[in-house]
Amino acid sequence: MQNPSKIIPKGHRKIIISTIAVAIILITSGWYIYSRLTSLSANLNMLSNQLATLETRLSSTTASLQNNISQTSNNLNSAINQQLQSSAAIAQQLGTYQQQVDTVSSTVGTLQKLSNTDPQLLQKYSKVFFLNEYYAPAKLAAIPGDYEYSETKQLTLQADVWPHLKALIDAAKSSSVNIYVYSAYRSFNEQSALKSDYKITYGAGTANSFSADQGYSEHQLGTTVDLITGGLGGVLDGFDGTKAYIWLQSNAWRYGFVLSYPKDNKFYVYEPWHWRFVGVKLATDLHNQGKNFYDLDQRTIDAYLVNFFDPQ
Numbered sequence: 510m511q512n513p514s515k516i517i518p519k520g521h522r523k524i525i526i527s528t529i530a531v532a533i534i535l536i537t538s539g540w541y542i543y544s545r546l547t548s549l550s551a552n553l554n555m556l557s558n559q560l561a562t563l564e565t566r567l568s569s570t571t572a573s574l575q576n577n578i579s580q581t582s583n584n585l586n587s588a589i590n591q592q593l594q595s596s597a598a599i600a601q602q603l604g605t606y607q608q609q610v611d612t613v614s615s616t617v618g619t620l621q622k623l624s625n626t627d628p629q630l631l632q633k634y635s636k637v638f639f640l641n642e643y644y645a646p647a648k649l650a651a652i653p654g655d656y657e658y659s660e661t662k663q664l665t666l667q668a669d670v671w672p673h674l675k676a677l678i679d680a681a682k683s684s685s686v687n688i689y690v691y692s693a694y695r696s697f698n699e700q701s702a703l704k705s706d707y708k709i710t711y712g713a714g715t716a717n718s719f720s721a722d723q724g725y726s727e728h729q730l731g732t733t734v735d736l737i738t739g740g741l742g743g744v745l746d747g748f749d750g751t752k753a754y755i756w757l758q759s760n761a762w763r764y765g766f767v768l769s770y771p772k773d774n775k776f777y778v779y780e781p782w783h784w785r786f787v788g789v790k791l792a793t794d795l796h797n798q799g800k801n802f803y804d805l806d807q808r809t810i811d812a813y814l815v816n817f818f819d820p821q
């Protein structure tokens with residue numbers, strides 16, 4: 510057998526070996542590159558899958574968040590609406606309380622006015638009801654000399670009634686009618702002394718018909734005055750023939766004054782000069798109804814006590 514190495518020439522052998530070496534190198538590199546590419550491709554697939562998974566999760570999380578936000582917003586709206594409704598209910602309740610407080614305050618105000626107003630001031634005086642000898646007005650005001658007919662004696666009047674009488678006299682004066690106060694507050698004792706004088710002068714029968722017994726006189730209240738005007742020589746008789754009387758008949762009610770003893774009354778003789786303050790509201794109603802103070806029953810009159818000192 511011939512040695513194969515001897516068949517291939519020596520120069521060719523080198524080339525063959527080199528070629529085989531190159532081929533081995535190429536195959537090895539190719540396999541290596543192929544296996545790397547395969548591995549990279551697998552990695553790429555895996556990454557792509559992971560990305561898809563992440564995208565899915567992201568989209569699901571986003572949807573869930575949106576849902577949560579929407580739910581929370583709904584809850585907040587609902588809570589706010591509830592709060593608003595309960596605030597409105599509270600405001601309404603407060604309004605109701607305020608109304609109740611106002612009503613109570615007004616009632617308290619009325620009661621205070623009533624408790625501060627002497628019920629005697631609107632009492633009818635007759636042979637049945639009379640003032641006791643100790644009764645005196647709560648406070649008296651001195652009538653300024655300009656308003657008195659005679660300044661020999663200081664006249665006084667219930668302090669809260671005086672502004673009404675002053676307004677009346679001032680209004681008359683601005684219509685060129687002169688009115689003066691002839692007599693005002695008289696105490697029990699003064700009335701008693703006056704009656705005795707009248708009895709001596711006129712006799713008991715005549716005196717009883719025009720002068721109230723002590724305790725029955727409205728003058729003791731401090732709300733009642735005898736008014737006079739010029740031209741009568743200082744006497745009250747004839748007062749109803751004067752323009753002062755005509756003016757009083759038309760206007761005295763506006764200032765809260767009424768004539769206690771008009772013509773043909775059942776209590777005393779006609780006293781056109783004798784005017785009693787009963788409050789503007791009662792005087793106005795009497796005027797509008799064409800009634801006299803003594804025509805009303807005491808119950809009806811008492812309802813006016815709360816308005817007694819109301820301003821004109």
Ligand SMILES: [Zn+2]
Binds near residue numbers: 782
């Ligand atoms: Zn009188």
